[in-house]
Amino acid sequence: DIQMTQSPSTLSASVGDRVTITCRASQSISDWLAWYQHKAGEAPKLLIYRASTLESGVPSRFSGSGSGTEFTLTISSLQPDDFATYYCQQYNSYSNTFGGGTKVEIK
Amino acid sequence: QVQLQESGPGLVKPSQTLSLTCTVSGGSISNGNYYWSWIRQTAGKGLEWMGHIYSIGGTNYNPSLKSRVTISVDASKNQFSLKLSSVTAADTAVYFCARGIVASLFDKWGRGTLVTVSS
Numbered sequence: 254d255i256q257m258t259q260s261p262s263t264l265s266a267s268v269g270d271r272v273t274i275t276c277r278a279s280q281s282i283s284d285w286l287a288w289y290q291h292k293a294g295e296a297p298k299l300l301i302y303r304a305s306t307l308e309s310g311v312p313s314r315f316s317g318s319g320s321g322t323e324f325t326l327t328i329s330s331l332q333p334d335d336f337a338t339y340y341c342q343q344y345n346s347y348s349n350t351f352g353g354g355t356k357v358e359i360k
Numbered sequence: 361q362v363q364l365q366e367s368g369p370g371l372v373k374p375s376q377t378l379s380l381t382c383t384v385s386g387g388s389i390s391n392g393n394y395y396w397s398w399i400r401q402t403a404g405k406g407l408e409w410m411g412h413i414y415s416i417g418g419t420n421y422n423p424s425l426k427s428r429v430t431i432s433v434d435a436s437k438n439q440f441s442l443k444l445s446s447v448t449a450a451d452t453a454v455y456f457c458a459r460g461i462v463a464s465l466f467d468k469w470g471r472g473t474l475v476t477v478s479s
Contacts, residue, residue: 287465287466289466294471295471296364296456296468296469296470296471296472297456297458297466297469298469299465299466299467302465308467340407342407342464342466344462344463344464344465346464347412347420347463347464348409348422348423349409349463349464350409351406351407351408351409352406353406354406354407
């Protein structure tokens with residue numbers, strides 16, 4: 254299985270901050286990487302796919318980059334609605350795998 | 361707007377079979393090339409894809425669960441279901457149903473349902 258490692262596991266930030274989350278794959282996945290946002294009790298939300306393509310309706314303050322084994326999710330200016338847990342996922346194959354998550358907390 | 365909703369017992373005894381249903385609203389489960397999927401979130405292993413059923417039939421399962429998982433669809437009710445046999449405490453998790461596009465890219469999810477395995 255391809256292992257996905259996210260860092261940090263927790264991030265404390267303030268409204269307006271620029272936030273970056275890193276995801277590393279144990280082997281190359283090209284750009285078959287997605288990012289999801291999850292708030293407790295709600296359905297997870299697809300933010301980005303193919304490493305850098307924004308899902309329809311997702312604010313432009315979210316961006317993704319990377320290829321191969323190293324990827325980043327950036328929130329250019331953190332908004333109150335963005336406090337949540339973020340997961341990366343490789344979907345290179347049916348046996349897709351998720352990162353352990355990054356919880357973005359209010360500082 | 362397609363929505364998914366999980367339902368089923370919140371408590372299952374060890375060695376029994378866990379059964380959950382996902383009801384799809386806002387669109388037909390039979391339309392389009394979608395992969396109707398189950399994903400769970402455990403305290404120990406995080407998010408884990410369990411398997412999917414393709415909208416025109418055919419299933420794929422996570423090899424680590426393959427011997428215990430069955431996913432089926434009831435198009436007349438616009439639902440798909442999960443059965444996980446011989447459960448143990450390690451199967452205690454929040455279970456999500458999701459719609460997959462390009463097999464394993466999930467663009468719609470349910471809110472999840474907590475299932476506890478305990479006697």
